[in-house]
Amino acid sequence: MDDLRAIPLFKDLGEERAKAVASRCRWRNYDTNELIIDYEDESDEVHFILAGKCRVLFRSPTGREIILGELGEGTYFGELAAIDGTPRSANVTAMHRSRLCIMPGRLFMDLATEVPSVSRHMLANLAGLVRSLNARLAEHSFLQTKERLYAELIRQSKPRTGHEGQRIVSPPPFHHDLANRIGCRREVVSRELSALAKAGLTEKSRGGLILCDPDELNRRISKAMEK
Structure with missing residues (x-):
């Protein structure tokens, strides 16, 4: 026992x-x-x-x-x-x-x-x-889907060793899991993640999804909360 x-x-x-x-x-x-x-x-x-x-x-x-x-x-x-x-x-x-x-x-x-x-x-x-x-x-009351996604990514992430100011979600999250966490369709998550990558705010690696500028994601969340 x-x-x-x-x-x-x-x-x-x-x-x-x-x-x-x-x-x-x-x-x-x-x-x-x-x-x-x-x-x-x-x-x-x-x-x-x-x-x-x-x-x-x-x-x-x-x-x-x-x-x-x-x-x-x-x-x-x-x-x-x-x-x-x-x-x-x-x-x-x-x-x-x-x-x-x-x-x-x-x-x-x-x-x-x-x-x-x-x-x-x-x-x-x-x-x-x-x-x-x-x-x-x-x-869910104050944020749109994209800001809820930012908040979930930050919540799942941890500091990236050797890269000050960056965070990483490891292992990389499945799109359908993120959708189920924030209450939206998988296609919406895929689209928003693509937009983040194009803006240079996220980057894929073998170990996970890198949040290159989590401070910017937090600023976007705070701005949305103030509206």
């Missing part, structure tokens, strides 16, 4: 309690593209990612999909159902082969109310989620 304290949320649990809690959890491997939880499932278990990566996705009644985010090792999902008992609000799928700890919702809530460090960590995680969703809502 895996050590529950390898999960950041439970790193401060004592050894005996960690073992007792772990014995009440399920530990499972998921294959690439395997569904973990589906929209409107009535389960209330909380899932902790020990290894791998998962994608959180919302699917509308018409079949349209929006990528809400991706979660990696040490993160968790499903706590909302454990807190309020409502059906799942999103679909979660393993992007790569992944190993998860699956904890009953009641057990999770007992730990959240009895262990201060767990409670603080959970509240900080929820606060971060609210802030992220507020930012995404603002983007």
Whole structure:
């Protein structure tokens, strides 16, 4: 059995309690593209990612999909159902082969109310989620498609080593994934990326998509927000 304290949320649990809690959890491997939880499932278990990566996705009644985010090792999902008992609000799928700890919702809530460090960590995680969703809502309310694309590219990027002022999205993003993240058609993303390349603001490399002047992209976003 895996050590529950390898999960950041439970790193401060004592050894005996960690073992007792772990014995009440399920530990499972998921294959690439395997569904973990589906929209409107009535389960209330909380899932902790020990290894791998998962994608959180919302699917509308018409079949349209929006990528809400991706979660990696040490993160968790499903706590909302454990807190309020409502059906799942999103679909979660393993992007790569992944190993998860699956904890009953009641057990999770007992730990959240009895262990201060767990409670603080959970509240900080929820606060971060609210802030992220507020930012995404603002983007969809105030920005046109192209500025939403700029914001998503910056969000996915990291500083490019050895090239001060530049950032890189690595591996290079798929156009349909970007479209699903910002709520538009793939063709629109392809057109806007071509325009950015022609303007010298992006450049393709073997390692990813280079943002040559992220400051200019941020200026364009800020300008659009002021309108």
